[in-house]
Amino acid sequence: MSTANAIKLYAAATPNGIKIPILLELLGLKYDYQKINFSTNEQKEDWYLKLNPNGRIPTLVDSSTGVTIGQTAAILQYLTDTYDKDHKFSYKFGTKEYYKQLEYLIFSVAEQGPITGQLGHFTFAAPEKIPYAINRYSTDVKRILGVFELILSRNKEGLFLVGNHISIVDISVLGWANNLARVNIDVNEFSLFSKWLESIKAIPEVQKGLTALN
């Protein structure tokens, strides 16, 4: 009889969803995956809202600590706080690098994610073409990529958003940077950012994580 893993991930293969298996692969943690079916609005069912009042994916339940947690960036932070004691994929609590990591993680979730998401909506999903909205969000996605380009240009320690190794910031930013051609954004206009993107995607655990929820 198979034994359940301590970690259970409720998710789907979205720009946010894929971030969690990428980190779980890097941390070498086994987990059970339950795909949430958007076509039946499963994420708004009562049983799921008990786990995640926002009714969105991903949610992680860790029976070894008793923690149930939603919101992608919070899950990334929780997992490294709990399982990255050697700080291979994060920076130590209270250090200057930790607060750079937190600042850029918040930037990723407060601006990169929502703005790229709105660009996707007005490019693909909206029932009418609204040039003003497409231009607004396309312009802002490019501005945001320019901020990442500036951050990378200032980091003399390596091609990472913070410090000399990959961290949850790189994973967070990757999720929304992986498919920008779909929204007519050419990442090659940002030379450091496009190099960074290729180097992060070349990591075997990242490759594995990127397709783990398909």
Place this chain on the structure above:
Amino acid sequence: MSTANAIKLYAAATPNGIKIPILLELLGLKYDYQKINFSTNEQKEDWYLKLNPNGRIPTLVDSSTGVTIGQTAAILQYLTDTYDKDHKFSYKFGTKEYYKQLEYLIFSVAEQGPITGQLGHFTFAAPEKIPYAINRYSTDVKRILGVFELILSRNKEGLFLVGNHISIVDISVLGWANNLARVNIDVNEFSLFSKWLESIKAIPEVQKGLTALN
């Protein structure tokens, strides 16, 4: 001769800006305030981008720790990590309450802030009236307020988003909940949320912080 305070805040009186003086007042911390002039695009000047590559407010510089940090939620977390050792306005690192605080803080910055911001843009700033966009963001702001209503209804410890006292989550959510009538949202449709809002705003330090940047 007056001595500069250790903490310097670069900000302006916006829904994000006001969150920082509210917390600083609660923590009883003195600070110097430099208003950033949006009308001259001061937030995009080189000297400011050195402090904050995103070119947005607020930014906090703490000369007593050497930390310079941007992004509102990151600043709130930094200040309580550093100055709220008794956990009067935050929850202890690693506890279940800490991760609820983090989850809802991320929800506030990843959804409440950007979506309310977009509603404001399409209500006031956009050069053309686009009913589709106004309806889209108005509907989502109401959905988000419904999530806060659900969170409040589940908390049996008090009228707070987490636990039995005010925390950085309440401060974060307040910043964007304070002026919803301006975007034609009636918070009274959400009974617990509107009670919560009144009770948080009644705290003297919150009142002082709300107008500190004017």
